[in-house]
Amino acid sequence: MNQESRKAGTRKDQTGFTKFSRITDPSDFLSSNHVNSVDSVRIYFSWIPVFLISLLSFLAPASRVSAGDAVAIGYNANGVWTDVTYHRSATPKGGKDYRTSAQAREFALRDVRRRSESSVAKASILSSSDSTGFVSVARGQDKSGKDVNVVGRAKSQAEADRKAFDVLNQTGAGAKQKIVYRYFSYGADSK
Numbered sequence: 272m273n274q275e276s277r278k279a280g281t282r283k284d285q286t287g288f289t290k291f292s293r294i295t296d297p298s299d300f301l302s303s304n305h306v307n308s309v310d311s312v313r314i315y316f317s318w319i320p321v322f323l324i325s326l327l328s329f330l331a332p333a334s335r336v337s338a339g340d341a342v343a344i345g346y347n348a349n350g351v352w353t354d355v356t357y358h359r360s361a362t363p364k365g366g367k368d369y370r371t372s373a374q375a376r377e378f379a380l381r382d383v384r385r386r387s388e389s390s391v392a393k394a395s396i397l398s399s400s401d402s403t404g405f406v407s408v409a410r411g412q413d414k415s416g417k418d419v420n421v422v423g424r425a426k427s428q429a430e431a432d433r434k435a436f437d438v439l440n441q442t443g444a445g446a447k448q449k450i451v452y453r454y455f456s457y458g459a460d461s462k
Contacts, residue, residue, distance in 0.1 A: 276460055279458055289310065339360055339396070339402060340358060340375050340399065340456035341358055341376040341379040341399035342379060342452075343356055343380045343383040345384065345394045346392055346393045347390060347391070348390070353388075354383050354386060355383070355451060356379060356383065357406070357452055357454065359406070359457075360458065361456075364459070379380040380395075384444075397422060398422035398424075400458065401459045402403070404456065404458070405425055405430070407424075407434070407450050408420065409421050409432070409450050409451060411444030411445060413444045414443065414446075419439060420451070421438040423437070428455075
C-alpha cells in the first residue's frame with residue numbers, strides 16, 4: 272500500500288474492494304480498534320458496479336424514448352413486393368415481449384426475409400412507431416394495377432382501419448382495398 276492511500280484513508284481488503292474510512296486518529300488508521308469503531312465509515316465499491324450503474328442511467332432515458340412496432344416490406348429482384356410483415360411490442364414496458372423501436376425494425380426486416388416464399392432482393396421499413404395504439408396494414412391497387420401497401424395508426428382499431436383506407440385513397444390506390452394485418456402495440460408511453 273502506498274503512502275497516498277494511507278493518507279486518504281483507503282485500502283484494499285481481501286475481496287479486492289476498496290475501503291474508504293473516515294480517519295479519526297491518523298496514528299490509529301489500520302489498527303483493529305479503528306476498523307471496528309463506530310466512528311469508522313466504510314464504503315465498499317468496485318469499478319464494475321459503478322460502471323454498470325452509470326451505463327444504465329445513461330441508457331435508460333433512451334429506452335423510454337423509443338419503443339413500439341415496425342412494418343417491413345420485401346421486394347424481389349424486379350422491384351415487386353413479395354411480402355409484408357410486422358413486429359410489435361406485445362407487452363407493456365418492462366414485459367418480456369417489449370421491444371424498442373429499433374429492435375422492432377430489426378426483427379421485422381429479419382422476419383420478412385425468413386418468411387418469404389420467394390427470394391427477397393431488398394427489404395425496407397414501411398412504417399414504424401413508438402406510440403401505444405392500434406395499427407392497420409392495408410393494401411390497394413392504383414389505376415395501373417400496381418399494389419400499394421400503407422399503414423394506419425390510431426387509438427381504436429376502427430379508426431386505424433379508416434386511416435389506412437384514407438391513405439390508400441389519397442395515393443390513388445382505390446381498387447381492391449383490403450386490410451392485411453390488424454394489431455395492437457405497446458409503445459414508449461405504455462406502463
